[in-house]
Amino acid sequence: MKTENQRAWFFVLPVLLLVAFNALVPIMTVVNYSVQETFGNNVFFWQGLDWFENILRSDRFHAALGRQFLFTFLILIIEVPLGIIVALSMPKKGFWVPVCLVTMALPMLIPWNVVGSMWNIFTLPNIGLLGYFMNDVLGVNYDMTQQPISAWITIVVMDVWHWTSLVVLLSYAGLVSIPDAYYQAAKIDGASPWKVFRYIQLPKMKTVLTIAVLLRFMDSFNIYTEPFVLTGGGPGNSTTLLSIDLVKIALGQFDLGPAAAMSLIYFAITLLVSWLFYTLMTKDDAQ
Amino acid sequence: MGIFWRIFGSLLASTSSASAQGWGNVTKKEVDEGFSWTAPLWPSFWMAWTPATFLLFCGIFGAIAVIGVLEVVKYRDGIERRGILGLTTTLGDRLFISLLGTAYIFLAWLGIFGQPLWWPLAISIAWGVFCFRKV
Numbered sequence: 336m337k338t339e340n341q342r343a344w345f346f347v348l349p350v351l352l353l354v355a356f357n358a359l360v361p362i363m364t365v366v367n368y369s370v371q372e373t374f375g376n377n378v379f380f381w382q383g384l385d386w387f388e389n390i391l392r393s394d395r396f397h398a399a400l401g402r403q404f405l406f407t408f409l410i411l412i413i414e415v416p417l418g419i420i421v422a423l424s425m426p427k428k429g430f431w432v433p434v435c436l437v438t439m440a441l442p443m444l445i446p447w448n449v450v451g452s453m454w455n456i457f458t459l460p461n462i463g464l465l466g467y468f469m470n471d472v473l474g475v476n477y478d479m480t481q482q483p484i485s486a487w488i489t490i491v492v493m494d495v496w497h498w499t500s501l502v503v504l505l506s507y508a509g510l511v512s513i514p515d516a517y518y519q520a521a522k523i524d525g526a527s528p529w530k531v532f533r534y535i536q537l538p539k540m541k542t543v544l545t546i547a548v549l550l551r552f553m554d555s556f557n558i559y560t561e562p563f564v565l566t567g568g569g570p571g572n573s574t575t576l577l578s579i580d581l582v583k584i585a586l587g588q589f590d591l592g593p594a595a596a597m598s599l600i601y602f603a604i605t606l607l608v609s610w611l612f613y614t615l616m617t618k619d620d621a622q
Numbered sequence: 623m624g625i626f627w628r629i630f631g632s633l634l635a636s637t638s639s640a641s642a643q644g645w646g647n648v649t650k651k652e653v654d655e656g657f658s659w660t661a662p663l664w665p666s667f668w669m670a671w672t673p674a675t676f677l678l679f680c681g682i683f684g685a686i687a688v689i690g691v692l693e694v695v696k697y698r699d700g701i702e703r704r705g706i707l708g709l710t711t712t713l714g715d716r717l718f719i720s721l722l723g724t725a726y727i728f729l730a731w732l733g734i735f736g737q738p739l740w741w742p743l744a745i746s747i748a749w750g751v752f753c754f755r756k757v
Binding site for chain 2: 368603606618
């Protein structure tokens with residue numbers, strides 16, 4: 336019989352302490368801020384739950400939340416299938432494997448703010464390579480600094496460029512772990528490529544895809560730097576995602592109370608959606 | 623410059639006469655009126671604690687601690703079960719679901735009806751009981 340040993344918990348203790356300091360203490364402070372009003376100087380006045388009520392009823396918050404959900408939806412619906420397709424078409428062995436892997440990993444090594452600046456210069460209508468090509472060679476009217484549609488296309492394409500690699504690498508790791516015997520059995524049965532994908536490759540990739548979807552959801556839902564550097568939330572408010580709006584309220588207007596209430600609502604949404612994803616995707620495993 | 627000092631001087635004179643008459647004691651320091659749930663708990667500390675929010679976190683951490691002790695001591699075996707939502711949950715999972723649900727019940731009520739919050743409190747307690755018995 337296996338002996339139960341709880342000693343492993345002690346190895347988790349350092350991480351627990353670290354998380355306590357970099358996550359728990361700030362979030363407790365945010366909770367304290369969210370029910371009070373401050374004008375700085377460490378002086379606070381009780382406000383109750385008024386900030387929550389204001390935020391939940393403000394059109395500005397609803398609009399930013401809508402934009403945020405649209406952005407995350409677009410990111411997931413593009414990046415996950417695209418990542419799987421790229422992973423499926425990558426070679427399984429030979430000289431090209433490391434070449435493909437390194438090429439795939441390159442965008443992820445670039446810091447967020449650099450990605451934003453790169454794409455900003457790349458897409459500027461007159462001096463950027465893409466902007467110039469679209470406007471002056473193809474004759475397509477494209478200006479991400481003026482047109483909301485162009486700005487949206489640009490931030491979505493930028494994120495796809497930056498993060499599809501993550502889905503690719505995770506899916507590829509799942510794919511190469513499938514033994515050849517599975518494919519041989521499928522060949523004997525005369526399974527079509529679709530059936531091989533549906534009944535062999537997809538189930539085997541499920542665990543890594545769960546992680547990929549969760550990571551992409553959380554990252555894209557909390558995205559700040561790239562669209563901030565690229566469009567600054569503009570033109571107008573068209574690309575002001577939730578985090579950009581939050582920073583505007585907290586640091587631009589110095590409304591710490593409403594900003595704290597907004598970030599707690601933000602946190603609750605992230606927590607619920609992540610939990611739902613995780614629960615639904617691991618539900619069958621438990622049976 | 624002269625006009626500025628004249629205006630400034632008259633403002634100063636009017637404020638001093640107003641406060642002499644007992645108008646607007648905004649500059650007066652508030653008198654300590656004993657314990658209040660909503661007053662700053664440690665005024666010089668940057669985390670801006672109040673007794674109310676402190677109690678909230680004591681409640682959450684207390685609940686986690688009680689659940690942890692129960693999981694280790696009382697329900698050592700057969701702790702997981704499948705509830706009516708088709709989820710396999712432990713005590714801790716049920717606590718998480720009830721707390722998250724409670725947050726949403728309160729937020730929804732605040733957004734739709736506003737304060738006071740007695741009804742969502744009742745709904746939340748019912749939701750918590752439901753989570754621990756059925757989910």
